[in-house]
Amino acid sequence: MNLFFHIGRYFMLMFRVFSKPEKFSVYWRQIIYEINSIGIGSLTIVAIISVFMGGVITIQAAFGFTSPLVPLYAVGFTTRESMLLEFCPTIVSLILAGKVGSNIASEIGAMRVTEQIDALEIMGVNSAGYLILPKIIAAVLINPFLIAISMFLGLAGGYIMGISTGACTSYEYIFGIQAFFEPWKLNYSFTKVVTFAFIITSVASYYGYYTDGGALEVGKSSTKAVVMTSILILIFNLILTQLFLTH
Amino acid sequence: MIEIKNIHKSFGDRKVVDDVSFTFYPGKTNLMIGESGCGKTTILKLMVGLHALDSGEVLYSGQNFPALQAKEKQEVRKQIGMLFQAGALFDSQTVEENVRFPLDMFTNLSREEKDERVNFCLSRVKLEGRNNLYPSELSGGMKKRAALARAIANNPKYLFCDEPNSGLDPKTSIVIDELIQDITREYNITTVVITHDMNSVLEIGENIMFIHKGKNYWTGTKDQILKADNQELYNFVFASEFMQQVFKAAKS
Numbered sequence: 001m002n003l004f005f006h007i008g009r010y011f012m013l014m015f016r017v018f019s020k021p022e023k024f025s026v027y028w029r030q031i032i033y034e035i036n037s038i039g040i041g042s043l044t045i046v047a048i049i050s051v052f053m054g055g056v057i058t059i060q061a062a063f064g065f066t067s068p069l070v071p072l073y074a075v076g077f078t079t080r081e082s083m084l085l086e087f088c089p090t091i092v093s094l095i096l097a098g099k100v101g102s103n104i105a106s107e108i109g110a111m112r113v114t115e116q117i118d119a120l121e122i123m124g125v126n127s128a129g130y131l132i133l134p135k136i137i138a139a140v141l142i143n144p145f146l147i148a149i150s151m152f153l154g155l156a157g158g159y160i161m162g163i164s165t166g167a168c169t170s171y172e173y174i175f176g177i178q179a180f181f182e183p184w185k186l187n188y189s190f191t192k193v194v195t196f197a198f199i200i201t202s203v204a205s206y207y208g209y210y211t212d213g214g215a216l217e218v219g220k221s222s223t224k225a226v227v228m229t230s231i232l233i234l235i236f237n238l239i240l241t242q243l244f245l246t247h
Numbered sequence: 248m249i250e251i252k253n254i255h256k257s258f259g260d261r262k263v264v265d266d267v268s269f270t271f272y273p274g275k276t277n278l279m280i281g282e283s284g285c286g287k288t289t290i291l292k293l294m295v296g297l298h299a300l301d302s303g304e305v306l307y308s309g310q311n312f313p314a315l316q317a318k319e320k321q322e323v324r325k326q327i328g329m330l331f332q333a334g335a336l337f338d339s340q341t342v343e344e345n346v347r348f349p350l351d352m353f354t355n356l357s358r359e360e361k362d363e364r365v366n367f368c369l370s371r372v373k374l375e376g377r378n379n380l381y382p383s384e385l386s387g388g389m390k391k392r393a394a395l396a397r398a399i400a401n402n403p404k405y406l407f408c409d410e411p412n413s414g415l416d417p418k419t420s421i422v423i424d425e426l427i428q429d430i431t432r433e434y435n436i437t438t439v440v441i442t443h444d445m446n447s448v449l450e451i452g453e454n455i456m457f458i459h460k461g462k463n464y465w466t467g468t469k470d471q472i473l474k475a476d477n478q479e480l481y482n483f484v485f486a487s488e489f490m491q492q493v494f495k496a497a498k499s
Contacts, residue, residue: 124324
């Protein structure tokens, strides 16, 4: 019953979030602010993780391919497939669920317990729309760019490690990351990214918006938001993978 | 004018507001007084629609607010300014952005006109030159004044103040009280102030309702309160030694 209560309340909140904004110019300004906060603010962590993970995947692939029958360009190929299909869209989204999700839940939760949301409501502002819609739009717009950068840096990290450790040559790695490339896989990746961006922002906002109590409850909401967002990302990852990769 | 008629509110089995009726007049500082937990803030939240009424009416210039459609409610709310107990300023915005917010949201004023209005409101609450400070950089009294500037920015018809003096020193309390009274008179606003500060009551109480255990126990003015023949009110007003001394001095 508790689950149905949360699902029902979540959809009712989303109905309020997607109702007509009071003033587009104010919302637009908020979207720009959130793009900076959610996207640009996460660039450093995404870049660092992507470079290192690209490097690690390359080393692991090279370590695994001991048979002389496996060509060395398979190192680049494996790195590309791992980064594009799973690491960048899913694992980076899980990392963003921790960073951005907890931030959103605690920000909105703190606004709730300090009556800032009540202040918005009393002014006649749709607080759900004003606070949550710009975050969702910003994440859905900026996360694909963030993940594209992550893909590029991951492959670059793999290149650096592949060459510096002698796992493969520059030619083999570059040939590998271009080999058997199927562009539709990018559709799959970016569909996941957009879906996860929506989940991260809307679910975290939901937990923040319905925070009740004080500082302790803000912390609890933030934790719940990260846990639930991560679970939902994994579930939707499975569903989308089944939909896209099953012929 | 705001009228509340026979309003009731319970949370579970606990009756918090029990058949309260009162009229709040424009141009006067209308006070709701009573000890902590007596239901004052709940009444205020019922009046502005943050809680749903169990029964009764809240009339804003004759319109029954709880019965209005969402859009009509929003129109009434645009005419409401509210000063929260802790200010409720938006943390991520500067003082200027806070005061500008209702203007950005609900008016089509030009940038210059908004600047002028913001600076006027800030000067009205004696916060000139503090435009670029964030709420975390303000003292308690400054936060209240900034919140008051935001509350009056859009020329409200109704102003609600939830314990505007709580946590303030007596001198700053007087400044806030005088500001509220001046603004109320100047713009003929219907102001509702929740307080349990007796200094405020005796300073600005032009139309007072005393709440006890969720009920309206007494109504009157600041001049009548010291002579009121009501035991519960007496216990509240003269709870402190200081007030008893004042009363004795006034009598003698």
